[in-house]
Amino acid sequence: MATIRIPAVLRNAVGGARELTIEGASVGALLATVTSSYPDTRDQIFGADGDLNRYVNVYVNDEDVRVLGGLDTAVGEQDTLVILPAMAGGSR
Amino acid sequence: MEIPQALYDRMVAHARAEAPDECCGMIGTRGEVVVSLYEAENTAHTPLRYELSSRDQLRIQKALDAAGLELGGIYHSHTRSTPYPSQTDINLAFYPGAAYIIIGLATGPQADVRAYRIVDGQVREEPLSVR
Numbered sequence: 001m002a003t004i005r006i007p008a009v010l011r012n013a014v015g016g017a018r019e020l021t022i023e024g025a026s027v028g029a030l031l032a033t034v035t036s037s038y039p040d041t042r043d044q045i046f047g048a049d050g051d052l053n054r055y056v057n058v059y060v061n062d063e064d065v066r067v068l069g070g071l072d073t074a075v076g077e078q079d080t081l082v083i084l085p086a087m088a089g090g091s092r
Numbered sequence: 093m094e095i096p097q098a099l100y101d102r103m104v105a106h107a108r109a110e111a112p113d114e115c116c117g118m119i120g121t122r123g124e125v126v127v128s129l130y131e132a133e134n135t136a137h138t139p140l141r142y143e144l145s146s147r148d149q150l151r152i153q154k155a156l157d158a159a160g161l162e163l164g165g166i167y168h169s170h171t172r173s174t175p176y177p178s179q180t181d182i183n184l185a186f187y188p189g190a191a192y193i194i195i196g197l198a199t200g201p202q203a204d205v206r207a208y209r210i211v212d213g214q215v216r217e218e219p220l221s222v223r
Contacts, residue, residue: 009186044186055184057146064146084149085186090114090141091170091178 002030004081013040027058028071030081044085055086093164093191093207093220095119095126100222104203106131107169107195114169116142118152119193121164128161134168141180142168165207167193174199175206177215185210191218 001021006014014020015038024030031052035042047053051071058065059082065073075081095103107115113134120128132148134141144166156163166187170178175196177185185192188211196204207220 008189055186057149059146059150062150064150066146082150084146084153086146086184087116087118087144087149087166087187088136088142089168089178089181089184089192090136090138091173092140092180 001077002075002079002081004030004034004083007082007084009085010041010044010083013044014038024075026071026075027060027065027069027073027081030075031058031071045083055088057084057086058082059084093121093124093126093218094223095220097222099126099129100205102129102131103167103193104195104205107171107197107203110134110169111171111197112139113137114139114142114171115195116144116166116168118144118149118156118163119165119167119191120156120159120161122161126164128156128159130155139171163187163190165191165193167195169195169197171197175204177208177210182210182213182215188212191220193220 001023004020022030022033031045035045116134117131119126130152133145135145136143175194191207192210193207207218209216209218
């Protein structure tokens, strides 16, 4: 079971949990379980194309999954995922 | 929100150093007082957008957690427009608990720094006092 740390901004959508422990062999499998269990998280985690939302950062053991294998990144039982909504914007 | 003069000056200096590109960073608070400022890389590297480096974001969030501080604010600069949240800023404001601080560099020789709360697409300016 991997551990997923839930940021404050997503906690209401998961019933207030700070962490979830979920079974799954890849980042995509774990996040799919999160979003099917807690549908209010879906739009923040996945884009319309089913890929990771451009404006969410997901880390496995402190490494951004975008520089690993994206949703296909393998996850072990002792691994920790962190989800952080991105910080972005701009004058236009 | 109250910010010490030295941290305010550092934030404005960061904005000037990155200009004409936008700068960005995070602010640690205890209660309503800013106690730390963390410059971050804008991976968009443009005058019109900011995307705070995911690596910096995790590093800074861990530093905040370790210090027992809250994420009190997220700052960025507007180098060509007024320091008011753009529609992009509003659409991408995922942190209702944090103040969105904008350092305006386009309105005169002095930086015009404003703080806003952005919740559910609604923008409300908040006082930012420099002490």
